[in-house]
Amino acid sequence: MRLGWLIAPAPVVDHLALVKQRCDLFTPGLTQLVVAAMVNNGDDQTHLARLRAEHARRHDAMIAALERRLPPEALSWRRVAGGLYRWARLGCGFDADDVAQAALADGVALVAGNAFYPDGDGRCDIRLCFARTPPDRIDAGIARLAHALRRIRDTQRPASGRCPLV
Numbered sequence: 001m002r003l004g005w006l007i008a009p010a011p012v013v014d015h016l017a018l019v020k021q022r023c024d025l026f027t028p029g030l031t032q033l034v035v036a037a038m039v040n041n042g043d044d045q046t047h048l049a050r051l052r053a054e055h056a057r058r059h060d061a062m063i064a065a066l067e068r069r070l071p072p073e074a075l076s077w078r079r080v081a082g083g084l085y086r087w088a089r090l091g092c093g094f095d096a097d098d099v100a101q102a103a104l105a106d107g108v109a110l111v112a113g114n115a116f117y118p119d120g121d122g123r124c125d126i127r128l129c130f131a132r133t134p135p136d137r138i139d140a141g142i143a144r145l146a147h148a149l150r151r152i153r154d155t156q157r158p159a160s161g162r163c164p165l166v
Contacts, residue, residue, distance in 0.1 A: 055084065055130070055131055057135050058130040058131060058133065058134070058135055058138065059086070059130050060135075061130070061135035061138040061139065062086055062128065062130040062138050062142065063077075063079065063086070064139075065138050065139040065141075065142035065143075066086070066088070066142055068139070068142075069139075069142045069143055069145075069146045070142070070145070070146055070149070072091070073091045073092060074090070074091050074092055074094070074146075074149055075088050075089070075090060075091065075149070076088065076089050076091060077089070084129060084130070084131035085127045085128060085129050085130070085131070086127075086128045086130060087113075087125060087126075087127055087128075088125070088126050088127075088128060089124055089125055090124045090125070090126060091124075092153065094124070094149065094152060094153075095123055095124075096112035096113050096114060096122065096123050096124060096125055096126050097112045097114070097123070098152055098156075099112070099126060099145075099148065099149065099152065100112045100126065102148035102149070102151055102152050103144065103145050103148040105148070106144040106145070106147055106148045107141075107144055108141050108144045108145050108148070110126050110127060110128050110129075110145070111126065111127040112125075112126060113125025113126055113127065128145075
């Protein structure tokens, strides 16, 4: 379920309401009723606690898989305290668009970083989502990402400049 609210000056709210109406006419009433009931009886806090615990498990599974499958020369990242995504920086001259296409061919969807930069930067960055994937499938996804990186390395880099991918 997605439901949000906005605190902004009236002209901003009015403009955003028009934009939203072009996408869909209204937020579904059932969603609003379910969220209102959860908030009124306190179930929202229980639900949020479960979500936080599950996202932490998935985050930890992704970090463990990244550490196991990819050396820092190929992909680096920082641990952070929150969020639903892991941002990573590609090493070894990899291009994020090439990696996104190769990973997709191996069944792994990720987003190239340049989609998030207005100036076209981010060609060495990728965004990996751990929130959607159960922990038992995250390792397999990271293994596929490593395979995609090896394939790019083997087709685009000379043997003397090989990236140390396991």
